[in-house]
Amino acid sequence: MKQVKYGTLAATLTAALFLAACGDDTENTDANATNDAGEETAETEATLAGEVLGDGSSTVAPITEGLVEEYSAAQPDVRVSVGISGTGGGFEKFINGETDFSNASREIKDEEVQKLNEAGIAYTELELAYDGLSIVVNPENTWAQNLTLDQLKKIWIEDGTVKKWSDIDPSWPAEEIVFYSPGSDSGTYDYFDEVVLEGADLVKAATLSEDDNVLVQGVRGDKNAIGFFGYAYYLANKETLKAVSIDGVLPSGETIASGEYTPLSRSLYVYVNNESVKSEEAVYDFMKYTLENAGEMSELVGYVPLNDDEYEAGLQLLEGLR
Amino acid sequence: MRYIEETSVMQNMNKRLFRNKLWKALFLGAVTIALASLVILLYRIVTQGADYLTWDFMTNFASRFPEQAGIKAALVGSLWLMLVVAPVSMTLGIGTAIYLEEYAKKNKLNDFIRMNISNLAGVPSIVFGLLGLTIFVRMLDLGKSVLAAGLTMSLLILPVIIVASQEAIRAVPKEQREASFGMGATKWQTIVRVVLPAAIPGILTGSILALSRAIGETAPLVVIGIPVILQFLPDGLLSSFTVLPMQIFDWAKRPQEEFLFVASAGIIVLMVLLIIMNSIAIFIRNKFQQRY
Numbered sequence: 001m002k003q004v005k006y007g008t009l010a011a012t013l014t015a016a017l018f019l020a021a022c023g024d025d026t027e028n029t030d031a032n033a034t035n036d037a038g039e040e041t042a043e044t045e046a047t048l049a050g051e052v053l054g055d056g057s058s059t060v061a062p063i064t065e066g067l068v069e070e071y072s073a074a075q076p077d078v079r080v081s082v083g084i085s086g087t088g089g090g091f092e093k094f095i096n097g098e099t100d101f102s103n104a105s106r107e108i109k110d111e112e113v114q115k116l117n118e119a120g121i122a123y124t125e126l127e128l129a130y131d132g133l134s135i136v137v138n139p140e141n142t143w144a145q146n147l148t149l150d151q152l153k154k155i156w157i158e159d160g161t162v163k164k165w166s167d168i169d170p171s172w173p174a175e176e177i178v179f180y181s182p183g184s185d186s187g188t189y190d191y192f193d194e195v196v197l198e199g200a201d202l203v204k205a206a207t208l209s210e211d212d213n214v215l216v217q218g219v220r221g222d223k224n225a226i227g228f229f230g231y232a233y234y235l236a237n238k239e240t241l242k243a244v245s246i247d248g249v250l251p252s253g254e255t256i257a258s259g260e261y262t263p264l265s266r267s268l269y270v271y272v273n274n275e276s277v278k279s280e281e282a283v284y285d286f287m288k289y290t291l292e293n294a295g296e297m298s299e300l301v302g303y304v305p306l307n308d309d310e311y312e313a314g315l316q317l318l319e320g321l322r
Numbered sequence: 323m324r325y326i327e328e329t330s331v332m333q334n335m336n337k338r339l340f341r342n343k344l345w346k347a348l349f350l351g352a353v354t355i356a357l358a359s360l361v362i363l364l365y366r367i368v369t370q371g372a373d374y375l376t377w378d379f380m381t382n383f384a385s386r387f388p389e390q391a392g393i394k395a396a397l398v399g400s401l402w403l404m405l406v407v408a409p410v411s412m413t414l415g416i417g418t419a420i421y422l423e424e425y426a427k428k429n430k431l432n433d434f435i436r437m438n439i440s441n442l443a444g445v446p447s448i449v450f451g452l453l454g455l456t457i458f459v460r461m462l463d464l465g466k467s468v469l470a471a472g473l474t475m476s477l478l479i480l481p482v483i484i485v486a487s488q489e490a491i492r493a494v495p496k497e498q499r500e501a502s503f504g505m506g507a508t509k510w511q512t513i514v515r516v517v518l519p520a521a522i523p524g525i526l527t528g529s530i531l532a533l534s535r536a537i538g539e540t541a542p543l544v545v546i547g548i549p550v551i552l553q554f555l556p557d558g559l560l561s562s563f564t565v566l567p568m569q570i571f572d573w574a575k576r577p578q579e580e581f582l583f584v585a586s587a588g589i590i591v592l593m594v595l596l597i598i599m600n601s602i603a604i605f606i607r608n609k610f611q612q613r614y
Contacts, residue, residue, distance in 0.1 A: 053466075053562065055547060058575070065551045066386045072553035081549035081562040083466070084572065093547055096460065211575050236578055301386065 048078050050282030055083035056090025056103030057187050058210075059230050060268050062301040063128060063294060064103060070297075071289050078282045086210070087187035091271075095119055100276040100283045104269045105131065105187030105230075106194075122274040124321060126291060126314045129298035129305055132251040133192060133264040134234035136241040140223045143172040146245045149196065149263070155226065156181075156192075158201040165224065173224075179206035180215040180227030192228055195263040216241065231256065232302030256304045268303065277321045284322060291315050367593075371586030379587055383553045384569065388580035393588050395552055396569035399468075400537055400595070402556045403565055406472025407479070407536050412529050414476070415483030419525075422484075423491040424513055443481035450478040451545030459546055466547055469559040474542050479532040486528020490521040523610040530603040534596050540567040566592045 054064065061084045068080045085093065087104045094102035095115045108116075108125065116123060135152065137144055143165065147155070151168050155177060165172035181202060182188040193202060209215055212233045219227040220240050231251055234243055243251055246264055255261040270290065276283040291314045295305035374388070382392025418439075426432040454474025464470035494517050502512040549562055550572040556563040566588065573585035 051562070053549075055549070061551065062386065065384070068551050068553055069383070069385055072383070076554075079554045079562065080552065081466075081554075081564075082551035083547045083549040084551070085544075085547050089547070098459075098465065098547075213575060 048075050048282050048285055050078055050280055052078060052080040052101075052280075052283050052286045053082075053099045054080070054090075054101045054103065054270075055085050055093050055099045056101075056270075057087040057105040057268070058084045059087075059105040059131060059187060059232075060103035060128065060270070062232065063268070063298050063303065064270075064290075066297045066301060067290050067293055070293065071286060074289070075282075075285065078286060080286055086185045087190070088185055094123075094271060094273070095121065097121060097273075099273070100280070101270050101272045101287065103128075104271060106191050106266065107269065108271060123271050124274055124277075124317055126270050126272065126287070126317065127306055127310060128268045128270055128290070128294045129303040130256050130265055131268050131303050132231035132256040132261050133188065133228055133266065134231050134251050135226065135228045135244040135246065135264070136219055136234055137226050137244055138219055138223050139240065139242050141242065143169070144226070144244055146248060148247055152246065153196055153198075156203055156206075157197055158203045162205070163203070175224045178218075178222045178225040179203055180218040180225060181206045181208050182212065182215065182229055183208045183210040186210060188228075188230060191266050231304075235302040253299075253304050257306075265304075268298075272318075272321075274321050277318065284318070287318055288315065291318065367586045367589050370583045371588075371590045374583050374587035375590055379584075380591070384551070384572075388578060388584050391573070391581070391584045393566070393569060393591055395555060396564050396566045396588070397591060397595075398555050399563035400565045402468045402563055403472050403475065404533060404537065406468055406559065407475045408529075408533055410473060411476040411479050411483055411532065411536075415480050415529070415532075416487050416525055418480075418484045419487030419491055420513060420518075423488055424509070424517065439481050439484050443485060446541075447478055447539055448541040448545055450474055451542030453477065454542055455546050464560065466549065466562055467560045468556050468563050471543055471546055471548060471563075471565075472559075474546060475536040475539065478539065478542060479536050482532040482535070483525075483529050486532070487521070487525045490524025490528065491517060493524065494520045523606055527603045527607045530599055530606070534599040534603075537565075537595060537599070538567055538592065540571055543568055544571075566595070 061082070064082050068082060071078070071080060082103075083090070083093075087102075087106055090099070090102040090104065091108065091112045093099050095112065097119065108123075135147065154168055155163065156179070161167075163177045164174050165177055166174040181192070184190075189202075189208075193199065207214070207218060209218075212229045215227045215229055216233060216237050219225040220237075226244075234241060234251065246261070249255050249261050251261050251264070256265040259265070270287075272283070272287055277287060278284075291311050295308070295311060298305050374391075378390070379392050380397070381394055382390055383395050384393075385391040422432065422436060422439075426435075451474065454470060454477070458464050458470040458473050459466060462470075464473075498516050498520065499512055502516045503509075507515070543565060548564055548568055550564050550568050552562060552564055570585050570588040570592065573581045573588060576582075
């Protein structure tokens with residue numbers, strides 16, 4: 001009896017393993033089949049193969065995702081994989097030589113440049129698109145339609161007091177301001193800190209979250225809330241949130257591209273490893289594809305494209321690396 | 323003289339009955355709250371995700387369009403991960419358990435080891451991620467591959483497998499071992515032919531539950547930096563890949579509301595996978611477990 005039982009157990013397990021193995025086999029043969037097909041056309045259409053590794057900003061990620069999706073149709077044998085560790089997290093891996101390119105929603109910092117130099121990694125900065133930081137309030141907020149940069153700084157700086165709207169402008173209600181900000185790992189936080197607060201501490205009462213949806217929900221749920229995040233998130237939620245104009249300028253595609261919406265518009269970058277571009281055809285080809293299509297893609301996902309000249313300049317830079 | 327004073331019994335009776343009912347109501351309440359939250363969670367996820375849970379969803383790669391987004395890369399990636407985690411963690415885990423239960427002498431050092439394995443089971447998973455990043459990804463230069471992630475996950479669930487296997491081995495009655503030795507069997511023969519067959523249902527149940535934890539775990543993979551944007555299936559142990567929880571996490575972060583529904587559909591797939599694994603564990607336990 002006992003033996004029968006173990007027989008059954010063994011059979012079940014073997015069957016399970018076998019099935020699992022079969023499953024993988026079919027996947028593999030499928031993959032091989034497409035690979036073979038790819039190789040056959042290789043001679044005629046110059047199909048590439050290879051691996052491209054990237055990581056970085058979650059703000060840039062939607063552009064990259066669209067590009068990778070389109071690119072995989074054009075070059076099915078190039079395996080592009082991109083992580084979303086944030087601008088800082090991406091640079092950490094880039095410095096370690098783990099990635100071929102790193103997306104960033106701010107310029108590279110001096111200390112990161114220094115570490116790259118120490119590691120002997122030469123890099124090139126390429127601009128992808130513009131993004132505007134949107135300052136948003138609850139739709140029921142009827143007072144703060146426009147803020148000056150000074151007011152914005154006064155609202156967000158940590159000065160040890162509990163802040164009420166009436167502290168900013170006496171005609172506004174005497175109710176406490178509720179803050180929502182992206183997490184301190186994000187390039188958006190760094191950027192805001194730099195241009196609005198000039199490096200001073202952000203108000204401690206703020207709710208920080210790496211998940212921009214938490215910020216959207218937070219501002220949506222509280223009349224006295226204020227928050228900031230990328231322009232794309234505002235666009236996706238503009239029915240339920242209200243953007244505040246800064247010194248009289250509202251964020252929009254035109255004001256961001258024209259530079260009118262300063263200082264709250266910024267460039268999005270991709271940093272490439274020069275050596276990878278030089279030695280790996282696939283990396284070069286994917287970066288070329290990126291620059292050629294970033295404009296269209298950035299518009300589709302809610303950012304603002306650069307001028308054609310600027311993309312052309314990026315392509316020139318890339319060509320120079322080979 | 324009467325043995326029972328009826329009046330005082332009657333006086334206390336109501337109080338006792340009330341107390342009885344009160345506790346019953348409290349415990350029933352506890353069960354209801356636990357079950358209700360589970361039902362609400364399941365209801366929300368199923369109603370949100372059902373529309374997106376199509377065959378295309380299973381066979382497409384991730385996409386920037388919610389209608390075209392699919393879970394193929396993540397599902398296959400999770401299965402590949404299991405292909406590394408299951409053999410590595412079970413071999414190491416069961417081996418350790420056999421050593422600790424059958425061979426190790428009872429002394430202070432071994433007690434210390436046992437205690438620390440139990441402690442290890444309580445270490446936050448993100449710490450294992452840091453360990454994996456330092457050792458497997460960087461020192462051994464495995465990159466963000468199936469192998470590196472699989473070894474990290476194996477370490478994460480190793481303590482759970484060891485403890486479960488130890489319990490199962492310990493539950494085999496001493497008399498069986500002694501009978502085996504009495505028949506002239508060596509220690510190895512006893513372990514292979516007597517102890518392990520009796521302990522295997524318990525070991526497998528523990529291992530499968532540990533494996534389903536590895537399938538659902540995200541934090542260590544976030545630390546390692548497993549990519550989420552990719553359009554290919556892994557083709558070997560050193561290939562890049564992504565897994566279900568990372569993909570779901572990515573979808574849930576998107577600004578467009580539709581991606582929340584796509585994430586829900588992904589959660590359904592993950593849950594079905596977990597339910598299947600747990601059912602296998604329950605099946606094995608019920609079918610093969612013996613009581614002494």
